[in-house]
Amino acid sequence: MGQQRPLGAQISHMLKARGVDVIFGIPGVHNQELYRGMEEAGITHVLARHEQGAGFMADGYARATGRPGVCYVITGPGVLNALTPLGQAYSDSVPVLMVASCLDETAATRGQLHQMRDQEGAAASVTDWSDTAQTPQAAYTLIDRALHEMATNRPRPKALHVPIAQLEAEAAPDWPAKPFLAPRPVEPEPDWITYTAQEVAEAKRPLFIFGGGARDAALAPVGQGQPTPVQALLARSGAAAFTTFAGRGIVPADYPLMLGSYLSRPEAEGVIGSADLVIAIGTELAEVDLWRDQLGHSGRLIRVDIDAEPLASNLPGQTPIRSDATRFVQALTDALGDGAPQTDWTQAEAADFRARMRSAVAAERPGLLGVIDAVQDAMPKDAMIYSDMCQLAYAAKEVWNMDRPGHWHHPYGFGTLGYALPAGIGGAVARPDMPTCVIIGDYGLQYTLPELGTAVELGLPLPIILWDNGKLGEIEDSMIRAQIAPNAVIQQNPDFLMLARAYGADALEPATLADIAPALDAAFKASRPTVIRLTPDLFS
Known part of the structure; x- marks a missing residue:
């Protein structure tokens, strides 16, 4: 006792x-x-x-x-x-x-x-x-x-x-004294692996879609210099690949048949429709993944998930397989063997699609890609990023190629303003000697701004990249597209730099795109959080 x-x-x-x-x-x-x-x-x-x-x-x-x-x-x-x-x-x-x-x-x-x-x-x-x-x-x-x-x-x-x-x-402390042990992950049924391997072998244009639930399949322990399970699967299948926003980094950006995280682009529906086999692993294929009613596939669809609920959806031609993503990927790779796959996908086709989608993002959000590229170039490779509901993050989620999974966190489904600052604090506490960064908009910051005091209190070297355009820009654009005269989208902002200093944080405002890198470097080396205010003046 x-x-x-x-x-x-x-x-x-x-x-x-x-x-x-x-x-x-x-x-x-x-x-x-x-x-x-x-x-x-x-x-x-x-x-x-x-x-x-x-x-x-x-x-x-x-x-x-x-x-x-x-x-x-x-x-x-x-x-x-x-x-x-x-x-x-x-x-x-x-x-x-x-x-x-x-x-x-x-x-x-x-x-x-x-x-x-x-x-x-x-x-x-x-x-x-x-x-x-x-x-x-x-x-x-x-x-x-x-x-x-x-x-x-x-x-x-x-x-x-x-x-x-x-x-x-x-x-009394009557809980079991033994360490808490979890059962093994859900193993795929061998018959389903055999079935999927045959489908992949017969497909001319196989396509994988990796969601956030497949992250561990790109993190599983591998030998020195060996490919991750996802990389090995792609090499043996000759398949093209999309990732959802939450799945970014699962497929290396330099994979020749990588189609990017452009799954929600209208043009992606046509690409998916051209595939004769689609295998979706660890994704709900939800509204916030697609932003359209249908995936767009016309051929076979195999769904792999640990959760039975998304497997019960009524997508046409769906074959549901309940399995842990990593175990499924490893088993399917083994079943495919070492042959050199020949498919109808081409590197030029994938590269052209990615280039066209990047141009579409640039056209929709003039000037933002220059800011995003400057931030990305200055970001440490092992940084973990927490973003909020703001236009800078929306564009970045499409064009910013992650070199590892699970290092960009965003309020994807519920879509809550104010998420990034406190979530970033939690991430920084979890990784005390590694870089963590916040990307947030001027409106969202004001939802949870007092948590800046927590970050100061903890002495966190947390860069807070603040996109300040003085308005609810995404809502304004949506109203205009709906032919609604923009209403209630302009707010009176405080002096964010002065406010940051009042909390005891540092505050910087780069005057040019070239000034972003030294500002981020200083913020990561500081002994307190730093608000880095970016505005449309950077590209106006």
Whole structure:
């Protein structure tokens, strides 16, 4: 029997025993018992300025590490403030665990501090599950269930609510003492590998689409100088390849038949329609991947995913295969053998498509590609980038070729403004000696601007590239395309550089494109965050 402690303290000790080193949150009178055991357990706490920031930090930490991000929030408003980041984590398959206090009883009593009608139900709307632990053993069981599911299923956020009286009551550490072990990944059925290999061998124009769920297939351990599993598969299949935005970096940019991350371009539909076999791995092929109603394929479609839900879609001609992406890619590569594939794809065709799509982006967003190229040229190769909903990021997601997967994080599905700054803080905390950068717009920054204080407090050398065009530029363009007179798209911005300095951050404003590189270099070497303000004056 271990040491008796209040359950709130035991929860922190259990999380530490399960490998959690960092927790993001804000203490309050309702959840303070969670903080009692934190230092004793050896957990680092990051004090956010808002629960939304705490949730995004946990998200950013999880994306950087692949491990669950954990946030502590208070009853009622604290939970509601964290629901936006939980919704983002749900849509982007990010493992975030929210631990919240809750009232002991709400049915017969009204007027309590932080009271709401259905806290558990509110959190359930944006999480994989939301449950209340009425006993210590229930809390331990739910924590292990959350960690187990995050490790073995599609990673998604969970919400654990613990009544205040339970947090305060003495409890024994009755969780299993053995290390938390996850089962093996989902293996593909051999018959499906045989079927797919035959389809690839017979195809004249095979095409792979890699989504964010296939990231590990480009990260799996390989011998020195050996290709990644994805590279080996492409070499043996002679296939062309697209990646979704979330899948960028899975296919090397110099792969001769790489079609880029232009999957959502209207022209991509025709390219996909010309393929006689499409194999989509680790992608929902959702609206935010395609921005059209149909993928565009006219031939066979094989879908590979660890989650049964996207496999149940009604895309025409679909063959669903449930499997871990890495195991599928490795097994299919082995089944294809060492022959030199002959397909109808040509390097010239792929290069021409990429060039035309880049020109289309340049025409739609005049001047932005020059800024993006200058930033990309100055970015360290191992930098991890967190971007927000802004035009600079929208264009960059199409034209910026990543040399590795999992190093550009964006609020793809839910599309939340203000994501990048706190998520970038979480990523920087996760990678203390490696470069992390934020790309954000002038409007989005104001959603979570107070988290700049957290970054200063932590002494993070975090460049915050601020695209300041003084308006909601994407909405203005959309209104014009819809023949709506632009309305409510111009805002009065503060002096961002002065505001950054007021927080204790550094602030720079490059006068020319050539000044971007030294500004970024200085920001990465600083002992505090740096706001780097970029405006359309750079190309006007």
